[in-house]
Amino acid sequence: xxATDIHFYDQLLDGDHPTMAQEVVAGLMAKPKFCSPKFFYDxxxxxxxxxxxxxxxxxxxxxxxxxxxxxxxxxxxxxxxNATLVELGSGASRKVRLLLESLSVQCYLGVDxxxxxxxxxxxxxxxxxxxxxxxAACADFTRGLSLPEAIRPEQLVAFFPGSSIGNFTxxxxxxxxxxxxxxxxxxxxxxxxxDLLKDPHLLEAAYNDAEGITxxxxxNLLDRLRRELKLDIRxxxxxxxxxxxxxxxxxxMHLDSRISQVLSLNGQSIRxxxxxxxxxxxxxxxxxxxxxxxxxxxxxxxCRVWSDDEGLFSVHYLVST
Numbered sequence: 001x002x003a004t005d006i007h008f009y010d011q012l013l014d015g016d017h018p019t020m021a022q023e024v025v026a027g028l029m030a031k032p033k034f035c036s037p038k039f040f041y042d043x044x045x046x047x048x049x050x051x052x053x054x055x056x057x058x059x060x061x062x063x064x065x066x067x068x069x070x071x072x073x074x075x076x077x078x079x080x081x082n083a084t085l086v087e088l089g090s091g092a093s094r095k096v097r098l099l100l101e102s103l104s105v106q107c108y109l110g111v112d113x114x115x116x117x118x119x120x121x122x123x124x125x126x127x128x129x130x131x132x133x134x135x136a137a138c139a140d141f142t143r144g145l146s147l148p149e150a151i152r153p154e155q156l157v158a159f160f161p162g163s164s165i166g167n168f169t170x171x172x173x174x175x176x177x178x179x180x181x182x183x184x185x186x187x188x189x190x191x192x193x194x195d196l197l198k199d200p201h202l203l204e205a206a207y208n209d210a211e212g213i214t215x216x217x218x219x220n221l222l223d224r225l226r227r228e229l230k231l232d233i234r235x236x237x238x239x240x241x242x243x244x245x246x247x248x249x250x251x252x253m254h255l256d257s258r259i260s261q262v263l264s265l266n267g268q269s270i271r272x273x274x275x276x277x278x279x280x281x282x283x284x285x286x287x288x289x290x291x292x293x294x295x296x297x298x299x300x301x302x303c304r305v306w307s308d309d310e311g312l313f314s315v316h317y318l319v320s321t
Contacts, residue, residue: 144179
């Protein structure tokens with residue numbers, strides 16, 4: 001795909017990282033079995049996630065957007081003039097438009113693992129904001145963020161929306177934020193969406209929607225493994241399950257094997273018992289003080305926190321110290 005209207009960097013081709021097949025094999029051979037949620041996001045998976053964000057049961061997107069609309073004057077003041085805005089997990093780049101229309105931003109960098117979806121989304125941004133210098137990096141930022149050489153900001157604000165920080169365990173979230181702290185210039189801002197602990201029934205409904213879009217999103221992972229890794233894995237042999245684990249304060253998503261079966265990948269035989277699951281995603285829920293403490297341990301100072309009246313969701317503005 002030609003990306004001449006944006007500055008595009010394919011960082012997935014750089015470095016010495018395990019291949020998708022190697023990571024998937026390691027996860028499916030583990031006990032219990034797991035698969036990283038980053039593999040949800042092929043082009044179809046990214047489109048399905050955008051549909052999830054519009055569902056009536058899925059409160060995080062509309063709640064975070066409402067918070068951002070109300071908070072954006074304060075965010076603009078904190079961000080300062082002529083900032084470079086870096087969006088992690090940019091997806092369709094919807095929420096960032098609220099910032100671009102109110103902040104003093106000259107340069108934007110979208111970072112996402114879904115190459116084609118990233119290019120199409122950032123192209124739309126470049127067309128809609130012709131004054132904006134638009135960059136796009138296809139990268140797995142869970143392994144650490146590397147700013148392209150062209151990005152040399154005096155004032156940088158990283159934007160990590162959608163409660164994606166909850167996909168990490170708290171220990172991994174702290175490591176990720178510590179790594180991010182090491183990459184950002186001192187004084188940089190980090191605007192991050194954090195889902196809050198609440199009624200388990202509300203949480204479970206958000207991941208078991210009536211239309212079955214979240215189930216389709218989960219099962220699409222199997223379609224991707226079948227297509228890209230030539231793995232003989234069939235979606236009709238698995239079922240979607242999402243439950244709240246109260247002890248861990250997290251929603252868990254699983255794909256449960258309906259039957260006993262054996263799969264083969266890269267010379268490895270992968271055995272499933274009937275009812276055995278692939279753990280595909282966690283979404284940890286925090287209290288405001290709990291997340292502030294985590295961010296502090298990673299080197300960030302909490303400057304401001306905004307939340308909705310019902311206490312469903314929070315947006316934090318942190319500063320790298």
